[in-house]
Amino acid sequence: MRVLIVEDDPHIAELLRDGLTEDGYDCDLARSAAEGAELARLFPYSLLLLDVMLPEGIDAGYHLGQQLREEGITALMMYLTARGTVEDRVEGLEAGGDDYLVKPFAFRELRARIRALLRRAGGSAQNALTLPNGWVMDLGGRELHRAGVRVDLTRREFALLELLALHPERAFTRDEIIGRLWSGDACVEPKVIDVYVSTVRRKTEDRLIETLRGTGYRLGRA
Amino acid sequence: MRVLIVEDDPHIAELLRDGLTEDGYDCDLARSAAEGAELARLFPYSLLLLDVMLPEGIDAGYHLGQQLREEGITALMMYLTARGTVEDRVEGLEAGGDDYLVKPFAFRELRARIRALLRRAGGSAQNALTLPNGWVMDLGGRELHRAGVRVDLTRREFALLELLALHPERAFTRDEIIGRLWSGDACVEPKVIDVYVSTVRRKTEDRLIETLRGTGYRLGRA
DNA sequence: GAGATCCTATGCGCGTCCTGATCGTTGAAG
DNA sequence: CTTCAACGATCAGGACGCGCATAGGATCTC
DSSP states (O other), X not given: OEEEEEOSOHHHHHHHHHHHHHTTOEEEEESSHHHHHHHHHHSOOSEEEEESSBTTBTTHXXXXXXXXXXXXXXXXXXXEESOOOHHHHHHHHHTTOSEEEEXXXXXXXXXXXXXXXXXXXXXXXXXEEEOGGGOEEETTTTEEEETTEEEOOOHHHHHHHHHHHHSTTOOBOHHHHHHHHSOTTOOOOTTHHXXXXXXXXXXXXXXXXXXXXXXXXXXXXX | OEEEEEOSOHXXXXXXXXXXXXXXXXXXXXXXXXXXXXXXXXSOOSEEEEESSBTTBTTHHHHHHHHHHHTTOOSEEEEEESOOOHHHHHHHHHTTOSEEEESSOOHHHHHHHHHHHHHHHTTOSSSEEEOGGGOEEETTTTEEEETTEEEEOOHHHHHHHHHHHHSTTOOBOXXXXXXXXXXXXXXXXXXXXXXHHHHHXXXXXXXXXXXXXXXXXXXXXX
16 A cells, blocks of 8 residues: 655654554655655555645645646545635545545544545455456455456355455365354365365356365465 | 434434434434444444534533544534634534534535535535446435436435445445444344345336345446 | 335245265376 | 376255345334
């Protein structure tokens, strides 16, 4: 998750970067609208944190956001400002912003709002798992797609693939898989797993699931 | 769309609830900050309507809002107060509020502001939601159009479709839907959802709502 | 009090799940 | 290299559970 912070006050900028880095985001820093625009065009950020008042002018942050939107940048945008009137907020939101935070703010609030934004943005963030060969698994929407094609999986098929995808390095025995995915009192033959592996392979027409002979299964590589 | 009203004056509270219920929101009522905090932590509201002056103190509404924000509650917040000075407004917005309404107010204004807020939060820039297959949802009029045909939906039907349409990528379980759309004191069987899905499909003669067997429902594709 | 809406209950039909059988593959011993 | 046994892949079929749709009563609205 990559975040661009555009903020000219070095103190606040440090604060933001340290906090967000600690939360696991990859942060870049820009100290002016010009620098911010350049970076935003170069890298695929998930979120832009824009201070409204920048060296280029009192509304430079808004203009930057608006301009980037018009250039087709779809990243989420959040404005930071010291001015909190209603008109101000409306202006920011109409400039293509997704959220708005008034300084001074508690870092906890910023964190909460960022998480809410990323969550709201749909299948992104923690809800999507990328698998080998360009497959993407949307855990929220319970679907699997690649290059526009959508593959419908049943509950069991999906659960199996999800388990393997969440631990890409691990190999699972059939009994382990059953222990994790089936409720405790269920007793099924270990061979059931073979069947689901088979149907997933047939539906995707791909060997997303790798066989470890004599052991079990694992998510495929590359 | 679930709304929590925190207001100690029974007269105003009734007025708000009746009006909003008529507009299709499901409202819960709290008569103190303490009660409001409890409910807000328990249920996934879309909007909190907070009276500023509550039994706990002259600023209790602000404190409640601020506290909930710091706890990571991301619901929209709108304050209601009799005091309309500039300092007051700033205080409210700094307390994590999204909008502000000074009593006495016209219900029309409240309605308009709520719709504007929810619209922005939902990411859509207009008063209408576009759905697959050329359907358009008119959020103000509780109706659905396609190519000149108009389909009337009841309150529940509309709320269900709206929820799914606002999160097109997400799959919802029946219990999730009930948690989001039904007010707290309602306890209904999860199968109710089936009935509404059924009637929406019959009225539209289209599978706007997709079934995920074993999981729940999701907005249909293309 | 009439009509709409909301919720529960009840069969019916179909998809999903699991089993067992058959065929194909792998790898090691002879 | 050949043979053979163990393992994995795939298919067909039956049981079951889930979702669908209707009817009908309770509740709300006007």
